[in-house]
Amino acid sequence: MTLHQIKETIEIDSVTTDSDGNAYMQKRINLRDGFVHQLMQVDFFEDAIPFIRGGAVDRPNMEIVISAYPSIPTLMNFQENTPVYVYRYPAAGDDSVLFKACGDMVENTFTDFHQFPSPQIASQSFDRFYSNHVYINLHLMGIPDTEYGNICLSFLMLLNDTRVPVLEAGVGILAERHNAMCAELMSNGHMVTRATLQGNVFPMWRFGGIRPEHTFLPTSAGSYFLPIATRDEEAMQTTAGIRSVVADARSMSAYDAAFGARFPDWILFCTNSIVNV
Structure with missing residues (x-):
């Protein structure tokens, strides 16, 4: 030194x-x-x-x-x-x-x-x-x-x-x-309103109740463990399919709606201690 x-x-x-x-x-x-x-x-x-x-x-x-x-x-x-x-x-x-x-x-x-x-x-x-x-x-x-x-x-x-x-x-x-190698054009802030801030900080007050505990579609578990049939070949991804997946990943779910069939990678839950997803 x-x-x-x-x-x-x-x-x-x-x-x-x-x-x-x-x-x-x-x-x-x-x-x-x-x-x-x-x-x-x-x-x-x-x-x-x-x-x-x-x-x-x-x-x-x-x-x-x-x-x-x-x-x-x-x-x-x-x-x-x-x-x-x-x-x-x-x-x-x-x-x-x-x-x-x-x-x-x-x-x-x-x-x-x-x-x-x-x-x-x-x-x-x-x-x-x-x-x-x-x-x-x-x-x-x-x-x-x-x-x-x-x-x-x-x-x-x-x-x-x-x-x-x-x-x-x-x-x-x-x-x-x-x-x-700096970015030549920066825009890294977004506008928020008072109503939005209140909803983000106090969502229970905004919706007047608790969020439903069951927010995942029960039919999606099967598609997660068995995405394809055992005797079928795997279908190739298409450009339209990739775009659909990307669009779904970028879309926001409603507050009290289920997340859908595609599981986010940060979700962990147990089914009777048999399997972990």
């Missing part, structure tokens, strides 16, 4: 955005092989006031991401209102992101940054990674085909390096490479 402090800077005198208003900057820091690196502390500092263009309506924004592999821009927007900023980095909660900060760049003053984890938590972080490098990624969003400049940022990272077996290091690197 070895504590390893890294101090690094990114200093760019001039950068020009592309036709979408984006400019990406990156720096790689090499680490030792065969170690698990625990990112214990992260801090960054803006050393100079950036040169920006535009007024209050089209001020540029900046993203900073520290990751084990290069952070890949997604198809999601950073800002939906005018001006629209596109191709942002993955969310801070993504497994590939070790640290993220977003800043609103204002003329003649330092950038107002918001970071994840917060400064309090970032000073006692427990993120671990196995790759022998770490990347600092910068994303500037502004007016298309416009020059910005005087970007100067300093970074401090405290790593706790511990040697691990070759197998553990290899599997860890494979997992991090997989996580680096």
Whole structure:
């Protein structure tokens, strides 16, 4: 176990955005092989006031991401209102992101940054990674085909390096490479209503009684133990049949209705202690 402090800077005198208003900057820091690196502390500092263009309506924004592999821009927007900023980095909660900060760049003053984890938590972080490098990624969003400049940022990272077996290091690197292939478009939440929440939390109140104990069709037991006759050949599955099974698996049963003939794999019940299903 070895504590390893890294101090690094990114200093760019001039950068020009592309036709979408984006400019990406990156720096790689090499680490030792065969170690698990625990990112214990992260801090960054803006050393100079950036040169920006535009007024209050089209001020540029900046993203900073520290990751084990290069952070890949997604198809999601950073800002939906005018001006629209596109191709942002993955969310801070993504497994590939070790640290993220977003800043609103204002003329003649330092950038107002918001970071994840917060400064309090970032000073006692427990993120671990196995790759022998770490990347600092910068994303500037502004007016298309416009020059910005005087970007100067300093970074401090405290790593706790511990040697691990070759197998553990290899599997860890494979997992991090997989996580680096971020989803370009995420939608992982769903809307609920007050009535739905009440029904999920208090189903007995909603239906005014207990759920029937017998929720399985009694005729399905035979088809489970004897899906085909003893002298018959097994029928081949068809595309329509597979689609029907998948559709049944995705369909929800009514609250007080039987599950049906197909048994879910998580159901266990006994029939007079003779057989277990």
